Amino acid sequence: MSDWENNVRKIVPYTPGEQPKEKNIIKLNTNENPFPPSPKVDEVLKDIKYTDMRLYPDPDSTELVKAIANTYGVKPSEVFVGVGSDDVLSVAFLSFFNSEKPVLFPDITYSFYDVWAKVYGIDYVTVPLKSDLTIESRDYVRENGGIVFPNPNAPTGLLMSVGDIETIVKANPGSVVIIDEAYIDFGGTSCLSLTKKYDNLLVVQTFSKSRSMAGMRIGFAIGNEKLIKYMNDVKFSINSYTMNRVTILCGAAAVKDQQYYKDNCARIIKTREHTKKALARLGFEVPDSMANFVFVKHKTASAGEIFEELKKRGIYVRHWDKPIIKDYLRITIGTSSDMLKLLGTLEEILGKDTSQVF
Numbered sequence: 486m487s488d489w490e491n492n493v494r495k496i497v498p499y500t501p502g503e504q505p506k507e508k509n510i511i512k513l514n515t516n517e518n519p520f521p522p523s524p525k526v527d528e529v530l531k532d533i534k535y536t537d538m539r540l541y542p543d544p545d546s547t548e549l550v551k552a553i554a555n556t557y558g559v560k561p562s563e564v565f566v567g568v569g570s571d572d573v574l575s576v577a578f579l580s581f582f583n584s585e586k587p588v589l590f591p592d593i594t595y596s597f598y599d600v601w602a603k604v605y606g607i608d609y610v611t612v613p614l615k616s617d618l619t620i621e622s623r624d625y626v627r628e629n630g631g632i633v634f635p636n637p638n639a640p641t642g643l644l645m646s647v648g649d650i651e652t653i654v655k656a657n658p659g660s661v662v663i664i665d666e667a668y669i670d671f672g673g674t675s676c677l678s679l680t681k682k683y684d685n686l687l688v689v690q691t692f693s694k695s696r697s698m699a700g701m702r703i704g705f706a707i708g709n710e711k712l713i714k715y716m717n718d719v720k721f722s723i724n725s726y727t728m729n730r731v732t733i734l735c736g737a738a739a740v741k742d743q744q745y746y747k748d749n750c751a752r753i754i755k756t757r758e759h760t761k762k763a764l765a766r767l768g769f770e771v772p773d774s775m776a777n778f779v780f781v782k783h784k785t786a787s788a789g790e791i792f793e794e795l796k797k798r799g800i801y802v803r804h805w806d807k808p809i810i811k812d813y814l815r816i817t818i819g820t821s822s823d824m825l826k827l828l829g830t831l832e833e834i835l836g837k838d839t840s841q842v843f
């Protein structure tokens with residue numbers, strides 16, 4: 486090791502799902518939306534002038550912030566936007582998790598949380614899920630320097646009620662509670678309404694899943710204006726121009742077109758429910774996911790082997806070779822045609838019949 490390397494901040498980074506280069510695969514590994522974004526986004530893209538790129542974007546992303554505020558019935562001062570919710574969450578970790586006490590999050594959850602905690606030097610403790618993979622709200626009523634988890638949780642897809650979230654927020658006036666609602670639009674009830682009542686609750690959402698805009702990188706947080714001010718202070722201490730011109734305009738157009746994305750979510754929910762039944766018939770245990778993916782475990786076949794067999798046949802799903810979840814596969818809900826191909830292929834691999842499902 487060179488001398489200077491002793492002084493390097495060393496970190497094991499987060500590993501995102503694979504983005505395979507080959508065409509004609511069925512990609513069910515990173516929870517992208519199988520449908521395109523709102524046609525309003527296409528209109529914006531066609532109108533944009535490349536000469537405008539000469540100028541810096543609006544550092545406050547005013548147009549996008551306003552559109553989100555209008556849609557969710559809050560003030561612009563209660564909205565923070567960032568480059569995907571990963572950026573929003575990272576700024577929130579840096580802003581709010583600054584205590585001597587450890588931050589709490591589940592042992593099985595979004596695997597970026599421990600990476601941010603480590604890179605920012607935040608002490609944390611993971612809390613085990615219950616044996617049915619749900620989060621026990623009472624486990625979060627104890628001393629802590631902050632709380633964060635997704636609802637529905639990832640990668641389980643299991644939802645916590647707004648009542649249970651309120652229990653946690655109410656019991657922790659001394660810390661900020663961050664609820665990562667990346668998948669809330671697929672059938673869950675958002676806890677956004679609680680932000681009117683509690684100034685220590687930050688709700689984070691993304692355009693990447695329900696609004697089909699993972700490639701554009703838009704996330705946002707809603708909370709008390711004091712929380713948002715603290716986050717903006719941190720953001721403006723790192724990079725003023727996080728959101729580019731194109732993204733601000735496309736995001737504003739997308740969020741104004743509520744009906745479009747709601748219809749898509751309804752289609753995905755319907756396909757998910759069919760897929761759950763079909764997977765159960767194939768011998769999978771299927772926890773009741775409320776997200777745009779299912780997290781399933783086969784009663785006899787190994788998840789690692791199914792994963793490899795699917796990949797060989799051009800179908801990408803997600804598998805983690807980690808304790809507790811190594812027997813599970815996370816499968817994104819694609820179009821009904823994608824799911825039929827998946828089920829047919831699983832049938833081939835497992836030697837079962839799933840015809841007549843859709």
Ligand SMILES: *Cc1c(COP(=O)(O)O)cnc(C)c1O
Pocket residue numbers: 516568569570571572595635639665667690691692693699702703704
């Ligand atoms: C996908 C995801 C995110 C991040 O999404 P962005 O694309 O950065 O908006 C955050 N949290 C969870 C739980 C996710 O699954």
